[in-house]
């Protein structure tokens with residue numbers, strides 16, 4: 589760290605338009621010192637190759653205890669999990685060897701066969717939602733409430749064996765926990781409520797196992813298995829990761845397409861044939877994860893042109909890396925046939941998204957159904973500007989009012 593490393597102060601307006609911040613910083617290099625609204629001081633990586641390298645650098649730790657120490661050492665306040673570690677004993681909050689073991693135990697159940705087998709059910713859920721929307725086709729509707737939220741949440745609930753009827757409760761806890769307005773006390777209360785809810789659910793699964801993933805994890809018996817705490821924490825991770833993200837792939841992606849009628853027309857010419865490429869490009873262009881989860885340096889390291897001491901907080905801006913012009917030409921433009929290989933919307937390295945195959949499948953089915961059924965869909969108001977949710981992790985809007993048919 590040198591005196592020349594000026595600190596960029598990040599304000600609340602970042603959430604409305606992270607790309608403007610990222611582009612302003614880009615001329616000054618791939619790595620910057622930043623101070624966030626909650627008093628967190630650290631470094632943000634915005635360059636593609638530096639971000640990709642950082643995501644697989646073992647000197648960047650995800651340990652909640654080390655992160656808390658580093659935040660507090662600089663005068664910030666941190667809620668990175670409760671004292672009993674209930675919601676942080678999972679793979680995304682651990683380093684090897686714990687991470688390796690936890691990921692292996694879940695991957696055994698989260699197989700590509702289990703995911704592929706979900707296709708007919710995802711198509712059925714999608715068709716049901718699309719039919720329900722069609723019956724209200726002459727009024728403006730909120731696409732998030734009617735489609736982008738219920739689709740992935742129904743799927744994750746069925747996959748895990750969580751009652752869909754409880755969705756409003758865990759949606760509220762999850763929103764509080766992954767960021768957004770609220771105090772540390774609010775987050776603690778939401779964490780406690782979520783933990784109690786999952787604890788009761790797991791006890792019920794153990795007493796009466798079903799064919800769902802949580803039952804399979806709860807009754808794993810051969811050899812190494814998840815402890816009670818790890819199972820609870822894993823259930824939390826899968827539930828939150830499974831519904832905070834795909835909602836925003838569908839909503840952000842639809843918004844990007846509706847802002848650009850030419851791309852929309854291109855996709856409309858053959859929705860199913862273009863679906864896979866479209867999902868990858870929409871993930872790159874307007875992916876649901878803005879900055880990856882916080883890391884901390886366990887040794888001094890050089891990233892780009894910066895020397896970062898040990899014990900420093902590091903943020904990896906996936907959304908900025910995915911718009912690095914050195915990697916993706918004209919990055920702010922949606923180009924369905926561009927080479928999106930290596931985009932970082934699902935992260936990279938050991939924490940690469942476990943749910944990526946499921947998210948891709950859901951995205952492809954969702955966009956295909958939406959476009960095939962509602963080729964005339966438009967924003968309800970042409971000048972609509974989304975209200976973006978606060979938080980550095982998730983890039984998602986509060987609602988997306990659309991009209992499904994021509995007026």
Ligand code: HEM
Nearest residue numbers: 679680829830833834837880881934935939941942943947
């Ligand atoms: C479009 C949807 C999704 C996106 C963009 C996304 C993105 C990500 C990203 C960026 C990471 C790595 C974070 C980091 O390194 O800091 C991650 C990890 C993870 N995601 Fe996803 N995700 C999506 C959907 C899902 C779904 C549907 C599930 C599961 C049901 C899921 C489960 C996970 C898990 C378990 C991890 C942790 C992996 C590990 O630590 O080894 N994700 N996701």
